[in-house]
Amino acid sequence: xxxxxxxxxxxxxxxxxxxxxxxxxxxxxxxxxxxxxxxxxxxxxxxxxxxxxxxxxxxxxxxxxxxxxxxxxxxxxxxxxxxxxxxxxxxxxxxxxxxxxxxxxxxxxxxxxxxxxxxxxxxxxxxxxxxxxx
Ligand code: CO
Numbered sequence: 001x002x003x004x005x006x007x008x009x010x011x012x013x014x015x016x017x018x019x020x021x022x023x024x025x026x027x028x029x030x031x032x033x034x035x036x037x038x039x040x041x042x043x044x045x046x047x048x049x050x051x052x053x054x055x056x057x058x059x060x061x062x063x064x065x066x067x068x069x070x071x072x073x074x075x076x077x078x079x080x081x082x083x084x085x086x087x088x089x090x091x092x093x094x095x096x097x098x099x100x101x102x103x104x105x106x107x108x109x110x111x112x113x114x115x116x117x118x119x120x121x122x123x124x125x126x127x128x129x130x131x132x133x134x
């Protein structure tokens with residue numbers, strides 16, 4: 001059911017410093033930061049030949065990554081995103097298997113303008129999983 005790895009998201013305490021590490025130290029192609037007020041994060045995308053890295057910085061007082069950064073003050077891998085062809089079919093299959101979909105269970109428009117769902121880390125080997133309809 002899942003297809004390509006769309007991105008790995010890394011939450012960071014300092015987006016400018018993290019961008020500089022990827023751009024200058026690792027020599028990657030790094031985008032400008034984009035505020036995502038609907039998601040409480042600012043994102044920077046790093047384009048790799050086979051996938052993307054998404055750096056997440058805190059935006060606003062109710063950022064969903066604030067708690068994660070409290071537990072991981074240097075930053076850390078926050079989620080992985082897999083592509084699916086049909087997000088509603090994927091949700092039906094996962095729910096039938098007993099997996100928990102976060103939030104109200106309805107797909108939202110994610111940082112790439114496409115429908116996404118998040119799955120409970122306890123059901124997926126301790127990793128927050130994002131599904132994106134490619
Ligand atoms: Co993501």
